Amino acid sequence: SGAPGSRVLITTRNVNVSRTSGVSEANMYQLSCLSDEDSWSLFKQRAFSGKSSDDYPELVPIGWKIVRKCKGLPLAVKTMASLLFCEFNKDKWEDILRSELWELTEGKDKILPSLKLSYHHLPSHIKPCFAYCAIFGKGHVFDKDRLVEMWMAQDSITTTARQCKEDVGRRYFEDLLQRSFFQKSRYFDSFVMHDLIHDLAMFICSGDCCEVVDGKLSSTSRVRHLLCRNERDFRRLLSCGCTDDLLKSSRTCYCVGDSMEPDDVDGAFFMKAMEGMFMKMKYLRVLHFLCIPEITELPDSLGNLKHLRYLHIYASGLTTLPESVGNLLNLQTLRVETPELNGLPRRLKDLVHLRHLCITGDFLGLTDSMGNLHNLRTLEVQSDKLNDLPESL
Known part of the structure; x- marks a missing residue:
């Protein structure tokens, strides 16, 4: 609250952060690693699923050896315990203990x-789903269902004819959560990755994910997934002269963060740059972006993204969507958040593969042709002027 007597607590893994914040050495507290006993206490709570370790005497000595290999690091202990959660097979525990990966040094990658x-x-089918999460920046809070929809857009979920992709994707998510790759955030019903877990995802991606920072790309390799942390970097991405090969190879463009200041925008430039980008990113499957307030409509070239499966737009000034949206025949998820949206395109009925439609706007109603969306599983509409839904739904 800033009242007299208030204190600020800074936590960091980098001592230089404390120093640049003006904290004296005397006021720094260096956390030590967990003792073997504390590590074992943390490990057995998770690995034995609330059961007593005394019931599995053959596993206890193996567990102690695994704990000591974690060297007192809480995240390592928790992750290993999650790996063995409800797994009471002695051979499995010994396989983990004898793994050659323990002998690897931390190295330059710090993993x-x-x-x-x-x-x-x-499990092999979950590995690409975890690696894809490198697209999120460190500390980024994400929603379970939206992540599952993005996995679906990348064809990372394997199902049989009778299985629902969303249900299978949620099981993938719960598996990763149970294994401590994800953890609940302080915000309601949302999740986050530990920084070290994010480093692991980036290591696994090996250059497939690239972040745009101050208009520069963090990787020069053949990028598959682009991340912009704010709208300013998204604009710089549009103007940095990216090669056609880079844009053509992109499968994800994910822009999050704060909007630009009002005096730092150029609506005409932004519109023209977006039009060119949409013409080039022909193989894009996921597009998540913010749009500056000056933009009231999107370019028709949006319809050029024929492989797009997931589209999420946040734009405070957007009043309409182009009719070319009807060309996005592979679209599975459409999320549009704009308080000024005054209507939906007539060709929305052509999106026969659409499964999730979430719209916020200021429109009067939905058309009867919405009944053509036979694969629709989720319909979320927020509008103060909406009185009822069409009978065709």
Whole structure:
């Protein structure tokens, strides 16, 4: 609250952060690693699923050896315990203990061997789903259902004819959550990755994910997934002269963060740059972006993204969507958040593969042709002027 007597607590893994914040050495507290006993206490709570370790005497000595290999690091202990959660097979525990990955040094990538080991033992069908999460910046809070929809857009969820992709994707998510790759955030019903877990995802991606920082790309390799942390970097992405090969190879463009200041925008430039980008990113599957207030409509070239499966737009000034949206025949998820939206395109009925439609706007109603969306599973509409839904739904 800033009242007299208030204190600020800074937590960091980098001592230089404390120093640049003006904290004296005397006021720094260096956390030590967990003792073997504390590590074992943390490990057995998770690994034995609330049961007593005394009921599994053959596993206790193996567990102690695994704990000591974690070297007192809480995240490593928790991850190993999650890997063995409800797994009471002695051979499985010994397989983890004898893994050659323990012998790897941390190296320049700063990835703990225990985390590499935990990833190594992920089911093969879940590995690409975890690696894709590198698209989120460190500390980024994400929603479970939206992440599952993005996995679906990348064809990362394997199902049989009778299985629902969303249900299978949620099971993938719960598996990663149970194994401590994800953790609940302080915000309601949302999640986050530990910084070290995010480092692991970036290591697994090996250059497929690229962040735009001050108009520069963090990787020069053949990028598959682009991240912009704010709208300013998104604009710089549009103007940085990216090669056609880079844009053509992109499968994800994910822009999050704060909007630009009003005096730092150029609506005409933004519109023209978006039009050119949409013409080039022909193989894009996921597009998540913010739009500056001066933009009231999107370019028709949006319809050029024929492979797009997931589209999420946040734009405070957007009043309409182009009719070319009807060309996005592979679209599965459409999320539009704009308080000024005064209507939906007539060709929305052509999106026969659409499964999730979430719209916020200022429109009067939905058309009867919405009944053509036979694959629709989720319909969320927020508008103060909306009185009823069409009978065709």
